[in-house]
Amino acid sequence: MIIENKENVIFNIPYSLYKNDLEKHLKEIHVNKIYTRQDPLGGPRIILVLDKQNALELKAWITLQLSKSSHKYFVTDLEEI
Numbered sequence: 001m002i003i004e005n006k007e008n009v010i011f012n013i014p015y016s017l018y019k020n021d022l023e024k025h026l027k028e029i030h031v032n033k034i035y036t037r038q039d040p041l042g043g044p045r046i047i048l049v050l051d052k053q054n055a056l057e058l059k060a061w062i063t064l065q066l067s068k069s070s071h072k073y074f075v076t077d078l079e080e081i
Contacts, residue, residue, distance in 0.1 A: 002059060008032065009055030013062075015044035021065055022046075029054050 001012040013022065015036065026034075026048075033049040050058060 002055075004052070004055070007051075008049050009052055009059075011046075011048040011050070011055070011058065011062075012037075013046050013048070014042065015046055018046040022062070025058075025061055029058055 003010045003012070029050070031048050031050055031054070033047075035047050037045050037047055039045050048058070
């Protein structure tokens with residue numbers, strides 16, 4: 001899930017996706033905050049908070065990776081009003 005507000009973009013992603021692919025890619029992108037959260041229904045998740053410019057790059061990378069290799073995940077993009 002990707003949530004955009006006035007200042008930041010928040011990515012809420014499954015821990016398995018983070019560990020398998022995304023963790024290596026984040027070394028190239030500035031992340032403001034990163035923390036783990038336990039979802040009672042979905043297991044562990046990683047929360048990433050990025051500025052809008054870095055978020056665009058990460059969103060494009062995630063979309064490309066998921067379209068190439070995974071039918072297990074999908075992207076939900078929301079904008080805070």
